[in-house]
Amino acid sequence: MVGACIGAYALLTLPTTPVLLTLGAFTMFFGFRNIFGLQPTGQLPRSWAIPAGLAGGGAGALFGTGGPPYIMYLTRRLLDKGEVRATFSWLFALEGGFRLSLFLFAGLLFDPKLQIAYGLGLIPMAVGLYTGNKVHLDMTSEGMLRVVGALLVLSGAMLFLKVAV
Numbered sequence: 001m002v003g004a005c006i007g008a009y010a011l012l013t014l015p016t017t018p019v020l021l022t023l024g025a026f027t028m029f030f031g032f033r034n035i036f037g038l039q040p041t042g043q044l045p046r047s048w049a050i051p052a053g054l055a056g057g058g059a060g061a062l063f064g065t066g067g068p069p070y071i072m073y074l075t076r077r078l079l080d081k082g083e084v085r086a087t088f089s090w091l092f093a094l095e096g097g098f099r100l101s102l103f104l105f106a107g108l109l110f111d112p113k114l115q116i117a118y119g120l121g122l123i124p125m126a127v128g129l130y131t132g133n134k135v136h137l138d139m140t141s142e143g144m145l146r147v148v149g150a151l152l153v154l155s156g157a158m159l160f161l162k163v164a165v
Contacts, residue, residue: 001057003057004057004058004066007060008061010061010062017163021159026068027152028156028157029156030068030072031153031156034148035146035150037142037145043076044076048077049073049077056069056070056073056091061099066092068152070091071084074091081141
């Protein structure tokens with residue numbers, strides 16, 4: 001929650017272009033790490049939950065997703081991919097709900113165009129969740145990391161293109 005408050009403040013005060021370039025570079029960096037299997041080994045201690053939570057909350061409010069810091073922590077803390085997925089799903093729901101409340105309080109969600117966009121995004125989100133669940137059950141952890149890595153690289157590249165155009 002503290003990280004989300006810091007991220008929301010940064011969202012309201014920082015210039016857009018450097019923020020988008022930073023997110024694009026960060027996303028592509030971790031995507032390439034996944035694709036090439038450059039994952040650190042060993043289990044992290046519980047104390048890493050604090051910086052992971054601050055980074056995830058801040059990134060979630062600033063960029064719209066806190067997934068990378070959370071998933072980096074969870075994949076080094078939990079060894080079973082089902083546990084990682086279940087924990088991440090709940091964490092994402094709780095963090096997203098808090099961020100939504102924070103943005104409502106800050107007055108960032110009152111634009112009718114934005115409300116329509118959110119409504120239209122519910123159907124693709126549901127399809128993605130259903131498809132991801134089916135795919136997840138049939139993939140190895142390494143295969144899933146590579147697919148996620150490719151999606152991260154593509155997402156980061158799209159951010160660079162958005163800033164360039």
